[in-house]
Amino acid sequence: MANEPKQKPSRLGRGLSALIGEVEASTPAKPEPGTAPAANGVNELSIKDIRRNPDQPRRTFDDAALQELADSIRSKGVLQAILVRPDPKEPGKYQIIAGERRWRAARLAGLDSIPAVVRxxxxxxxxEVGIIENVQRADLNPIEEAEAYEALMNRFGRTQESLASSVGKSRVHITNTLRLLQLPEAARAYVRAGKVTAGHARAALGASDxxxxxxxxxxxxxxxxxxxALVKGAREGDGVASASTRSKAPEKDVDTEALEADLMRQLGLQVDIRHGKNGGELxxxxxxxxxLDDVCRRLTRRKP
Structure with missing residues (x-):
């Protein structure tokens, strides 16, 4: 039986390191600035000829960290080439596939050119490569990651199974991350800013608000x-006050809020302490x- 020709393997899902690694292994050195881009090697491209990818999953860049990278680039140069492709709308220009942070820092450092691999x-x-790079480096916040997965599914018909294989995550991780998109936009902003984690957000999804x-x-x-515990205790009642109700309630001091948190942790139920000039209520x-029976047992339990 004759051997069948081998099918060309897909580059999807191999990750950024594979795409760049196969080039750097066969490329002895980068060319001088101004030379024609090599088909399979590291090129020195003019920074002004490079455009960011409008579909880049990462939207947030830390200014302080970016400035630190720019200072390092001024001292040691760009140590790893960025990955670009020919811009489909502007001949002679390039679009970033991976490495936007390095490109931004190089501009801050005042560089005229940057090493790049053209693909x-x-x-x-x-x-997909943009998502893989950012996910593997933990550069995306959970909302950006979820939006990137959604884009791959909606625009290119990817399934959760194929996504999991491509980005090296479990299907459960993909499913749980996509659940974050059920949050209202105001709630997503807290996750984007790092004020709460994805775990907080997923737990909050079980609440009515x-x-x-x-x-x-x-x-x-x-x-x-x-x-x-807060969501569990409020699931069948109005345990979590609405925004309008909370706005009318007097602000609580740090000690009161800490005491509430301690009691909630001990009881596993929502606790509200209201204190005034003439006392208060718990x-x-x-x-x-x-x-209720469990709370009563805890309150009436005698210590030895």
Missing amino acids: DLNELELL PEAVIEMAAERGLSVREVE RIKYRDLEQ
Whole structure:
């Protein structure tokens, strides 16, 4: 039986290191600036001829970290080439596939050119490699990561299984990350800014008002377990106050909020302490008689 010709392997899912690695292994040195771009090597391209990728999954760049990288580039140069493709709309120009942070820092450092590997990728490969690079380097915040996965699914018909294989994550991770897109935009902003984690956000999704829960978690510094307990206790009642109700309530001092958090951690239920000039009240929200019975046992338990 004759041997069948081998099918050309797809570059999808191999990651940035594979795409660049196969070039750097066969390229002895980068050419002088101004020479024609090599088809399979490191080129020195003019920074003004390079454009950012409008579909780049990463939207947030830390200014201080970017300035540190720019200072390092002034001292030691760009140590790793960026990955670009010919711009499909502007002949002679290039679009960044991976390495936008290095490109931005090089501009800050005042460089005129930057080492780059040129690859002729299609739209799907462009988006996927951008996601793979950022996910592998943990450069995306959870919302950016979720939006990138959604773009691959909606625009290119990718499934969760194929996404998991491409980016080196489990399907459960893909599913849980995509769930974050169920959050209202105001709640997503807390995740983007790093004020709460993806764990906080996923726990808040079980509440009738996730935005209120996430805002409370950010303001009070609640742990993920505390948010889970808060949502659990409020699931069948109005345990989490609406934004309008909270806006009318008097602000609580740090000590009161810390005491509330401690009690919630101990009881696993929502706790509200209201203190005034003539005393105050302690409210514990329970869902059913079993939870009430558990609180009573805790309160009446005698210490040895």
